[in-house]
Amino acid sequence: MDAVDGKMTDLEQLEIELLLEGVYRRYGYDFRQYAYASLRRRIWHRIHGERLKTVSELQSKALHDRSCMERLVSDLVIHVTEMFRDPGMFAAFRKQVVPMLRSLPSVRIWHAGCSTGEEVYxxxxxxxxxGLYERATLYATDVNENVLQRAEQAVFPLKKMKAYTKNYILAGGKDEFSKYYTAGSDAAAFQPSLKERIVFAQHNLVTDRSFNEFHVIFCRNVLIYFDPVLQAHVHDLIYESLSGSGILVLGDKETITFTKHASSYEVLNPHEKIYGKIN
Structure with missing residues (x-):
């Protein structure tokens, strides 16, 4: 029985490897080096969600049905986010970028891959x-409709508020963080006024084109999921979408150093990955 189970496990692992290889070759998303146990769990979640029975059936559907592929990728991409995540970046943004934005009559900011919305709020x-919110428009996009719906609700677990408050203080917050939300028994609902200048929309960085010109683009911890070809494609999209002296903010493990656009940016803050497009 153990030998049979072993063969079934080997077969399943082979199927998963073929699925990941297919997703990589067809769409450019590279999950081949991800932790196997976590991948397996998420893949089976999607198999059940598609009402299928095997990994091979999921592979066939994902390769022929782009919407299925997007649902699978959404399951495989880990949505790790929190309010004022990497508070040093927000502190640097206050100090270095906000003064630049004050001279603009209106400000357009794009949060690409916004997940459940903590960053945009x-x-x-x-x-x-x-004092810039009334003349700003924040565009919050993600490939996953489910996380966008959660983002629009602006409701987050109450148990996270302690950590979020600490981040807020380290980010240079000027008030009491608790003034921005109403606490319930187990959830915190953020002020409706925070949503007034936010536009939520589905957007796929891989397949969709630029939809506006932005003064600031946040694309943090998104590119790490893409292979080099797709990273180059997204950098082209970002460059095309930035205004003449626009600001790009990447995640702490991301860089423009090895892209063809590297010479088109000046490094405003190397530690916090804040770059200014050279006009």
């Missing part, structure tokens, strides 16, 4: 405190 709070 953090920016809304920062802009309110800096």
């Amino acid at each position: 953090s920016m809304a709070i920062l802009l309110q405190e800096e």
Whole structure:
């Protein structure tokens, strides 16, 4: 029995390897080096969600049905986010970028891959405190419709508020963080006013084109999931979408150093990955 189970496990692992190889070759998403146990769990979640029975059936559907592929990728991409995540970046943004934005009659900011919205609400709070929110429009996009719906609700677990408050203080917050939300029994609902200048929309960085010209683009911890070809494609999209002297903010493990656009940016803050497009 153990030998049979072993062969079935080997077969399943082979199927998963073929699925990941197919997704990589067909779409450019590279999950081949991800931790196997976590991948297996997420893949089976998608198999059940598609009402299929085997990994091979999922492979066939994902390779022929782009919407299925997007659902699979959404399951495989880990949505790790929190309010004022990497508070040093927000502190640097206040100090270095906000003064640049003050000279603009209106400000357009794009949060690409916004997940459940914590980053965009953090920016809304920062802009309110800096007196810029009323002339700003924040575009929050993600490939996953489910996380976008959660983002629009602006409701987050109450148990996270302690950590979020600490981040807010380290990010240079100017008020009491608790003023921005109403606490329930187990959830915190953020002020409706924080949503007034936010536009939520589905957007796929891989397949969709630029939809506006932005003064600031946040694309943090998104590119790490893409292979080099797709990373280059997204960098082209970002460059095309930035205004003449626009600001790009990447995640702490991402860089423009090895892209063809590297010479088109000046490094405003190397530690916090804040770059200015050279006009």
